[in-house]
Each structure stands twice: as C-alpha cells, then as structure tokens.
Amino acid sequence: MLRYVLKRFIQMIPLLLIISFVAFGIIRVAEVFANADPLAQLAMNPSITEETLNRERERLALDKPFLVRYTVWLKNFVTGNMGESYAYKAPVSTLIASRLSNTVILGLSTLIFTWLIALPLGIYLAVRQYSFIDQFFSSISYFFMGFPDFFLAIIFLLLAAVTGWFPIGGMTSTGYAEMSTMGKAINVGHHLILPTLTLSLISIASLQRRMRANMLDILGEEYIKTARAKGLSERKVIYKHAVRNAINPIITLLGFEIAGLISGAAFVEIIFNWPGLGNMMLQAVLGTDLNLVMAGLVISSFMLLLGNLIADLLLAAVDPRIKLEA
Amino acid sequence: MSSRSLDMDIIDSQAAGASTGAGTGQLPKMTSTRAKILKRFLRHRLALLGLFILAVLYLSAIFADFLSPYGVSSGVINHSHFPPTRIHLFHEGEFKGPFFYHVRKRMSFGEDGIPSQTLVRDRSILYPVTFFPKGEPYKLLFVIPMERHLFGAGAPQAADGTPLTLSSEKPNRIYIWGSDIQGRDLFSRLLFGGRISLTVGIMAILISYPIGLLMGGIAGYFGGWVDTAIMRLVEAIIAFPSLYLLLTLSATLPKGLTSIQRYLAVIAILSFIGWAGQARIYRGQVLSLRQMEYIEAARSVGMKDIPIIVKHIIPQMSSWIIVSATISIPAYTLGEAALSFLGLGIQDPESSWGLMLKEAQNIVAVKQSPWLLIPGFAIVVTVFGFNFFGDGLRDAFDAKKQV
Numbered sequence: 001m002l003r004y005v006l007k008r009f010i011q012m013i014p015l016l017l018i019i020s021f022v023a024f025g026i027i028r029v030a031e032v033f034a035n036a037d038p039l040a041q042l043a044m045n046p047s048i049t050e051e052t053l054n055r056e057r058e059r060l061a062l063d064k065p066f067l068v069r070y071t072v073w074l075k076n077f078v079t080g081n082m083g084e085s086y087a088y089k090a091p092v093s094t095l096i097a098s099r100l101s102n103t104v105i106l107g108l109s110t111l112i113f114t115w116l117i118a119l120p121l122g123i124y125l126a127v128r129q130y131s132f133i134d135q136f137f138s139s140i141s142y143f144f145m146g147f148p149d150f151f152l153a154i155i156f157l158l159l160a161a162v163t164g165w166f167p168i169g170g171m172t173s174t175g176y177a178e179m180s181t182m183g184k185a186i187n188v189g190h191h192l193i194l195p196t197l198t199l200s201l202i203s204i205a206s207l208q209r210r211m212r213a214n215m216l217d218i219l220g221e222e223y224i225k226t227a228r229a230k231g232l233s234e235r236k237v238i239y240k241h242a243v244r245n246a247i248n249p250i251i252t253l254l255g256f257e258i259a260g261l262i263s264g265a266a267f268v269e270i271i272f273n274w275p276g277l278g279n280m281m282l283q284a285v286l287g288t289d290l291n292l293v294m295a296g297l298v299i300s301s302f303m304l305l306l307g308n309l310i311a312d313l314l315l316a317a318v319d320p321r322i323k324l325e326a
Numbered sequence: 327m328s329s330r331s332l333d334m335d336i337i338d339s340q341a342a343g344a345s346t347g348a349g350t351g352q353l354p355k356m357t358s359t360r361a362k363i364l365k366r367f368l369r370h371r372l373a374l375l376g377l378f379i380l381a382v383l384y385l386s387a388i389f390a391d392f393l394s395p396y397g398v399s400s401g402v403i404n405h406s407h408f409p410p411t412r413i414h415l416f417h418e419g420e421f422k423g424p425f426f427y428h429v430r431k432r433m434s435f436g437e438d439g440i441p442s443q444t445l446v447r448d449r450s451i452l453y454p455v456t457f458f459p460k461g462e463p464y465k466l467l468f469v470i471p472m473e474r475h476l477f478g479a480g481a482p483q484a485a486d487g488t489p490l491t492l493s494s495e496k497p498n499r500i501y502i503w504g505s506d507i508q509g510r511d512l513f514s515r516l517l518f519g520g521r522i523s524l525t526v527g528i529m530a531i532l533i534s535y536p537i538g539l540l541m542g543g544i545a546g547y548f549g550g551w552v553d554t555a556i557m558r559l560v561e562a563i564i565a566f567p568s569l570y571l572l573l574t575l576s577a578t579l580p581k582g583l584t585s586i587q588r589y590l591a592v593i594a595i596l597s598f599i600g601w602a603g604q605a606r607i608y609r610g611q612v613l614s615l616r617q618m619e620y621i622e623a624a625r626s627v628g629m630k631d632i633p634i635i636v637k638h639i640i641p642q643m644s645s646w647i648i649v650s651a652t653i654s655i656p657a658y659t660l661g662e663a664a665l666s667f668l669g670l671g672i673q674d675p676e677s678s679w680g681l682m683l684k685e686a687q688n689i690v691a692v693k694q695s696p697w698l699l700i701p702g703f704a705i706v707v708t709v710f711g712f713n714f715f716g717d718g719l720r721d722a723f724d725a726k727k728q729v
Binding site: 014015018019021022023026027029030033034035036146147148150151154155157158160161162168169262263266267270271278281282285286288293296297300301304305 | 558559561562563565566567568569570571573574575576577578579580581656660663664667668669670683686687689690692693696699702705706709710713
C-alpha cells in the first residue's frame with residue numbers, strides 16, 4: 001500500500017514537470033503578447049527603489065532565455081520559494097496555503113452535504129422505481145445537471161439579498177475578530193450555507209442518478225433473488241446486500257469529486273466572494289500578479305492529481321477484488 | 327424535406343447489400359440505417375423540443391438587427407435600468423391600439439442616504455407602438471441594406487393624438503425587457519449577444535474537434551513515443567482545473583484587440599482547453615479500431631497511415647463524433663459566458679450573454695431591476711436546448727437502445 005502510494009507520487013513528478021512547463025509557457029506568452037510585466041505591481045509601489053526592482057529582475061532571471069528562467073523558477077519552487085505576490089505584498093506560499101484551506105472548507109462541506117442527501121435519495125428512488133416521486137426527482141435532477149453553476153449562485157445571492165436570511169457573500173462578518181470561537185464557527189457556517197447549497201444541488205443531481213442506476217443494476221442480480229427466496233426481510237435485502245454492493249463504484253467518485261470541487265468551486269467562490277483559491281486566481285490574473293498565477297495553476301493541478309490518487313486508494317479500500325500493485 | 331427523397335439518396339452500404347442479396351424488384355421494407363435514425367429521432371419528444379428551441383434562438387440571432395428595435399450600443403444616458411415597458415391597449419376605456427405611457431425617473435435619497443429611483447407614469451403622454459418603423463440602418467443577413475425594424479416606439483403624442491414636443495427630457499423608448507445601466511435596450515442587446523454566445527460553441531468545436539481527433543488518432547494509431555509525447559501533453563492540460571486555465575489563458579490577450587479579434591481569441595482559448603479531452607477519448611477508440619481486419623486490409627494494399635486515419639478510421643466514428651460534439655457545445659457556451667462574465671472575454675460595447683449578466687453581479691442593482699437576470703435565462707435555455715437535442719441524437723444513433 002505504502003509502496004503503491006510512493007510509486008504514484010513518483011509517477012506524478014514528470015507530469016507535474018510538464019504541467020509547470022506548460023503553465024510557464026502560457027505566462028511567457030502573456031508577457032510577450034499582452035505586455036504583462038511580472039514586476040508591474042512591484043514597480044507601481046512608490047516605496048520600491050529601482051535597485052530593488054533590478055535585484056528582483058536578476059533573481060527571477062527575467063532577461064535570460066526562457067529555459068534558464070524556467071529552471072530558476074523550478075529550483076525556487078521545489079525549495080518552497082514560490083516568490084512574492086507583489087499585489088498582496090506577501091509570500092505566495094502563505095497566501096496559497098490560507099486560500100487553499102478556505103477552498104477545502106467549502107469543498108468538504110459540499111461533499112458531506114452532497115453525500116448525505118444523494119446516497120439515501122438514490123437508494124430510495126431505486127426502490128421506488130417509476131413511482132411518481134422517482135419521476136419527479138429524475139426531472140429535477142436533469143434540470144440541475146444542466147443548470148450553469150454561476151447563474152445558480154447569482155440567484156441564491158439574490159435570495160440572500162431579498163430575504164436577508166443569509167449574508168451577501170464573503171466568509172466572515174464584520175466584527176469577526178472579536179467573536180468567541182463558537183461564534184466564529186457559527187459565523188463562518190452561516191456564510192457557508194449558500195455556496196454549499198449552490199455546489200451541492202448540481203452534484204447531488206448527478207450523484208443521485210448514479211446511485212439509483214447502480215442500485216437498479218444490483219437489484220436485478222441473482223443473489224438478490226436468492227436473498228429474497230431465503231425469506232430475508234426486504235430491509236435486510238436492500239441494506240445488507242444491495243446497498244453495500246451498489247456503493248462501491250460510487251466511492252471512486254469521491255476522489256474525483258474532491259478534484260472536481262477545486263475547479264468547480266472557483267466560480268461560486270468568485271460570486272460569493274469566498275476567499276478561496278479560485279477567487280485569488282481571478283484577482284491574480286486581473287492584477288497581472290504572475291508569480292501568484294503560476295503557483296496557483298501548479299498547486300491546483302497538483303490537488304487534482306491528488307484527488308485522483310485518493311479515488312484509486314478508496315476503491316482499493318472498499319473493494320477486496322482490487323489489489324494495488326506497486 | 328420529404329422522407330422519401332431522404333431514403334433514396336442515403337441508403338447506406340449495409341441496406342443496399344441486403345437488398346441485392348434478397349433479389350431485385352421486391353423490396354418489402356427497405357429502410358436505410360439513416361432513415362431509421364431519423365425516425366427514432368423524430369419519435370424523441372424532448373429532442374424535438376430541443377431542436378425547436380435551438381431553431382428559435384439561432385433564427386433570432388441571425389435576424390437580430392431586424393427583430394431588435396435599437397442597435398447593440400445605442401443607449402440613452404438618463405434611461406439606466408428602465409423597467410420593461412408596459413404595453414396598453416386602452417386609454418381611459420378607449421381603444422387606442424398598442425401604446426405605452428411616458429415614464430419619468432426621479433432620484434430620491436432614502437433615510438440611509440442610499441439613492442433609489444422611483445418611476446412616475448405620466449398618463450398625458452402616449453407613445454404608439456409602431457410596426458416596421460425606420461431605425462438604425464443595417465444589413466439583413468449581412469448583405470441586404472435595410473432600415474426597417476420589426477417594431478419600435480412612435481413619437482410622443484397626447485391622448486387625442488396630437489403630436490407633443492417634450493421640452494426638458496428625451497422621449498421614451500420601448501424596452502420590452504427593460505434597459506441596462508447604460509440605458510441600452512436589453513432585448514436588443516440580448517439578440518445581438520446571441521450572435522456571439524450562440525456561435526462561440528460551434529466555432530470552438532469546429533477548431534478543437536479536428537485537432538483533438540487528429541492528435542488522438544495519431545497517438546492511438548502510431549503508439550510508441552509519439553503516443554507518449556502527445557498523451558503526456560494531453561494529461562497535463564486535463565490536469566489543470568478548467569476555470570484556472572481559462573483565467574490564465576485570458577491573461578495572454580493583448581489589451582487593444584478589436585471586438586472581432588477578441589471574439590476569435592475567446593474561441594481560440596476555449597479550443598485550446600477543449601481539444602485535449604477529445605484527443606484522449608479518440609485515442610482509446612482508435613486503439614481498438616486499429617485491430618480491425620479492414621484496417622489491416624487497407625495497410626496490406628499499401629495505404630499510407632494518415633490516409634487510413636482520415637479515410638477509414640474517422641468515418642467509422644462519424645456518428646459518435648456528431649453526437650459527442652453536440653453534447654459538448656454547451657460547455658463551450660458556458661466557457662464564453664464565464665470569461666465575459668468575469669470581464670475577460672467579450673468587451674463592451676459588444677454584447678454577449680455572459681457580459682450582460684456581469685451587471686447582475688451587482689446584487690443591489692438586480693434586486694431593484696430583476697430583468698437584468700434575463701441573459702442568464704437565455705444561457706439556461708440554450709444549454710437545455712443543446713442537452714435535449716444531443717440526448718435525442720445519442721439515443722437515435724444508439725440502435726441497441728431500441729431493441
């Protein structure tokens with residue numbers, strides 16, 4: 001197991017190299033085409049002298065050829081130095097760490113909410129196949145699966161503004177610093193409701209459909225007939241035999257959802273002004289904060305790869321037929 | 327189009343072969359595969375609804391300049407956030423034909439100092455709704471020069487029909503779906519915006535699909551280091567979270583692009599992201615097709631690799647390509663909407679639905695002027711149109727599902 005994980009991490013290295021190279025290439029294109037100056041934000045700061053600018057230019061090897069610059073960047077990045085965000089006047093690594101944790105909070109709450117609703121719903125609808133409630137939910141799911149996330153976010157934000165039940169965007173209220181720990185948690189939780197709901201509604205729709213389809217497949221199996229023939233109660237047939245088998249393929253989705261949430265949440269973060277990675281990325285692009293853009297791209301891709309790895313590990317954990325070969 | 331003529335010219339090889347085998351003259355129920363597909367499609371009610379939605383949307387975009395009362399960028403400064411014009415037929419019980427009353431905007435300051443506007447309806451000034459009035463000149467279908475629009479607002483008049491001249495204010499215009507912050511007609515901008523929002527997806531598919539197919543085809547067909555090189559690049563592009571990549575790519579656009587250049591640049595960005603997924607799926611398909619006997623046969627008669635890919639492998643997958651292209655169009659449409667919504671795609675004074683929806687980011691404005699959400703519904707309707715249509719196509723092509 002450990003060997004397998006290690007092997008997967010080693011396999012990730014060349015891919016991450018290519019990813020960072022492509023990202024670096026795109027930034028370079030931005031510099032040439034769009035005249036994006038990596039030091040633009042720094043130069044705007046009146047307290048920065050020409051000397052500091054030159055030193056920074058030298059450190060990033062800005063006047064060197066592309067490949068040299070890339071290796072300089074890579075060397076810095078690997079040693080944990082992702083450079084500085086000139087707009088935020090802070091090291092990129094600390095910025096990303098704090099933003100990433102906010103994205104993870106939103107992602108986790110969405111994940112938990114989605115799974116708590118979607119799995120029971122899928123099971124229930126499979127048992128009541130073709131009933132009115134089944135057809136009702138399948139049309140609702142179809143609707144939400146096609147509904148653009150950012151428009152749903154705007155509608156929810158409007159709901160917040162009209163009813164006043166929820167805060168209008170952000171992660172904390174004013175006066176957050178003076179609150180007790182409990183009060184802080186409640187405050188963040190209150191801000192979390194609408195973004196979570198936006199992201200969840202769309203993923204519940206698809207997850208519920210899959211769970212239902214899996215359940216229907218399993219319910220048609222011979223061993224379910226056997227279990228019923230033995231005279232087991234319907235409850236046992238469903239929860240002990242069917243659900244346990246139907247849930248396996250869904251577990252793999254968990255990993256992919258972790259990955260999907262990072263990219264999927266970006267838009268919702270922006271609209272709800274949630275201080276996550278996606279929101280930071282937009283600000284970085286708008287402010288030509290190229291160090292931040294570069295690190296954001298690489299780190300978020302790494303998170304995606306990590307999500308895929310978790311998916312594989314989870315599947316191996318729940319399905320004894322699958323053996324991870326190192 | 328009669329189904330009979332369609333039957334005749336698209337009988338495919340299978341059906342033709344079967345009929346010659348059965349002998350000439352008697353053709354009991356000869357339906358070609360494609361006629362069957364068409365039949366299956368026509369039986370799919372949602373698919374027909376999707377087709378209808380798409381037809382309405384595309385026609386309205388094509389004839390945008392005729393259907394819209396005003397031009398894409400024509401605004402009146404004082405008319406920001408005018409509500410949808412209320413059309414009346416009767417003035418004090420007397421039939422007047424379609425007309426609307428003059429509306430005046432008053433700014434007032436609430437107790438909290440927040441300005442709010444109230445609208446006062448002036449029932450002494452009437453505007454008839456006119457049909458086929460002269461307006462901004464345009465070229466119908468980009469060719470025929472015309473001045474007439476479908477409808478518009480007439481000159482202000484009193485209740486008895488005598489023309490009025492307004493002393494201190496501009497005459498009202500007809501805003502059937504309200505106006506935006508710059509006093510531009512939302513309905514007109516929506517129609518013009520459709521020209522961009524509805525074509526971006528198709529254009530991007532037309533670019534990204536051939537690239538994806540070719541790269542995937544080459545990777546799957548040749549294997550070896552070519553495969554490795556292409557697929558690593560594909561994996562890298564897929565590994566980026568799409569919105570992050572979209573944002574970064576938009577940073578490569580120079581500042582002073584003309585609107586048409588910007589439109590093309592948005593398409594290029596979307597295609598750059600889109601081809602990779604296609605290449606990966608296509609490679610898998612080619613890997614399995616490569617083993618087929620007819621490919622070996624083609625190779626044994628001395629056919630070169632690229633012609634085999636283009637002539638034998640791609641046609642084999644044509645129905646799959648059509649279906650998957652249709653299904654993936656909404657993703658591109660949403661990509662454009664996302665970019666423009668964030669202010670990184672199409673720019674004012676041009677119009678696109680994502681750009682129009684950008685105004686809805688200001689929640690206070692939307693609360694007062696909910697019609698600003700209309701472009702969002704246009705996007706939703708388009709996405710559903712394509713989803714319905716695509717699902718229908720997929721089911722129609724998937725013969726197994728019928729059995």
